[in-house]
Amino acid sequence: MDFIPYGRQSIDDEDIRAVIEALRSDWLTQGPKVIEFERLLADYCGAKYAVAVSSGTAALHIACLAAGIKEGDEVITSPISFVATSNSVLYCGGKPVFADIDKDTFNIDVAEIKKKITRYVKAIIPVHFAGLPCEIEEINKIAEEHGLILIEDACHALGAKWMSQSGSWNKIGSSSHSDMTVMSFHPVKHITTGEGGAVLTNRWDLYNSLLKLRSHGITKRIESFRNKCAAFGYSSIKKKEMPNQWYYEMHELGFNYRLTDIQSALGISQLKKIDSFVYRRQEIAEQYNNEFSSIRYVKHPYKYNAKQSSYHLYPLLIDFKKLGFSRNEFIEELKKNKIGSQVHYIPIHLQPFYRDKFGYKEGDFKIAEAFYAQELSMPIYSGMSDADVERVVKAFKGIFNV
Numbered sequence: 001m002d003f004i005p006y007g008r009q010s011i012d013d014e015d016i017r018a019v020i021e022a023l024r025s026d027w028l029t030q031g032p033k034v035i036e037f038e039r040l041l042a043d044y045c046g047a048k049y050a051v052a053v054s055s056g057t058a059a060l061h062i063a064c065l066a067a068g069i070k071e072g073d074e075v076i077t078s079p080i081s082f083v084a085t086s087n088s089v090l091y092c093g094g095k096p097v098f099a100d101i102d103k104d105t106f107n108i109d110v111a112e113i114k115k116k117i118t119r120y121v122k123a124i125i126p127v128h129f130a131g132l133p134c135e136i137e138e139i140n141k142i143a144e145e146h147g148l149i150l151i152e153d154a155c156h157a158l159g160a161k162w163m164s165q166s167g168s169w170n171k172i173g174s175s176s177h178s179d180m181t182v183m184s185f186h187p188v189k190h191i192t193t194g195e196g197g198a199v200l201t202n203r204w205d206l207y208n209s210l211l212k213l214r215s216h217g218i219t220k221r222i223e224s225f226r227n228k229c230a231a232f233g234y235s236s237i238k239k240k241e242m243p244n245q246w247y248y249e250m251h252e253l254g255f256n257y258r259l260t261d262i263q264s265a266l267g268i269s270q271l272k273k274i275d276s277f278v279y280r281r282q283e284i285a286e287q288y289n290n291e292f293s294s295i296r297y298v299k300h301p302y303k304y305n306a307k308q309s310s311y312h313l314y315p316l317l318i319d320f321k322k323l324g325f326s327r328n329e330f331i332e333e334l335k336k337n338k339i340g341s342q343v344h345y346i347p348i349h350l351q352p353f354y355r356d357k358f359g360y361k362e363g364d365f366k367i368a369e370a371f372y373a374q375e376l377s378m379p380i381y382s383g384m385s386d387a388d389v390e391r392v393v394k395a396f397k398g399i400f401n402v
């Protein structure tokens with residue numbers, strides 16, 4: 001009996017062939033595969049531009065830099081996320097300001113965002129938790145009203161959709177109601193490149209900024225050169241000015257956050273399967289919902305008519321107090337049945353670093369903390385068979401004696 005983790009990648013022979021082909025090609029990095037992956041990702045999501053980078057965290061970092069976040073700026077985000085979300089604000093010298101979550105969607109609460117607006121707030125970074133789209137159109141209205149940059153952390157939500165107020169289905173990643181959207185291709189996410197991430201945007205200015213930040217702050221684009229004298233020489237053959245071919249300029253302090261061609265080849269191959277990956281996750285969630293809805297002390301994720309979750313996670317709320325089991329014992333019981341589970345997440349404001357630096361404490365975000373006390377994510381990934389799902393359900397019900 002194999003161990004069923006809470007999440008894992010699905011790699012097939014096609015993926016392996018794609019990587020081998022990249023290894024045999026002329027380009028290991030900064031070649032045609034990166035450009036192709038970016039084009040396919042942007043087209044899939046319905047955004048104009050995609051910038052592929054070395055991780056979701058790197059994507060968040062350069063998105064915050066492109067947004068102009070600096071010392072003294074505040075950025076509103078959710079306490080229920082991976083620490084990378086708010087850390088990206090800290091990298092830029094900004095201050096993450098948390099707004100509590102909604103008790104049903106587990107996404108940032110729009111009314112709570114409004115309460116946190118000050119003259120120091122520069123941006124909002126909502127997270128589409130577990131793959132369920134947040135109230136992006138409402139949040140966009142707040143951002144526009146106050147002149148704030150809006151960055152979606154969609155690391156959970158590739159392949160998710162919401163019904164827009166105009167009545168059409170919009171894909172997460174389209175950035176139709178934000179400035180930028182961030183994705184991750186870590187192995188537990190919907191598609192993987194080993195490590196990897198991307199920023200999607202429809203804004204040409206941000207796109208150019210992101211391209212520079214990804215690669216040392218350097219540009220080789222002729223039209224953006226600032227030192228024209230150094231950039232151009234006189235050609236005695238053509239009798240006119242021509243660009244110096246070796247020339248490049250560094251405009252700001254960037255990083256080496258590039259994705260390789262090897263990784264991009266895997267990304268291209270994975271992206272071909274995204275719809276079936278998401279569909280399988282939705283099927284599993286449906287099965288779980290049916291099975292868990294009748295169990296006392298268990299609350300499964302709601303299904304919304306106007307939102308299609310891509311189910312990066314399947315978060316259950318379990319009333320461990322009433323159940324008479326501690327969560328740790330519960331996890332241990334599942335493990336005995338060779339089933340993994342995980343808690344998503346310890347509220348970020350309760351991390352010692354955040355407590356020490358900003359004075360956050362227990363009780364600051366009550367809904368997030370109540371959520372944390374009950375949350376347990378059950379296994380969900382596209383490679384899970386029906387038999388795997390049944391094994392999880394059986395073990396789970398065994399613990400409840402139902």
Ligand SMILES: *Cc1c(COP(=O)(O)O)cnc(C)c1O
Binds near residue numbers: 058081155156184
């Ligand atoms: C995975 C994840 C990240 C970070 O992505 P990496 O690719 O692991 O750096 C950021 N935010 C959220 C919500 C994530 O789930």
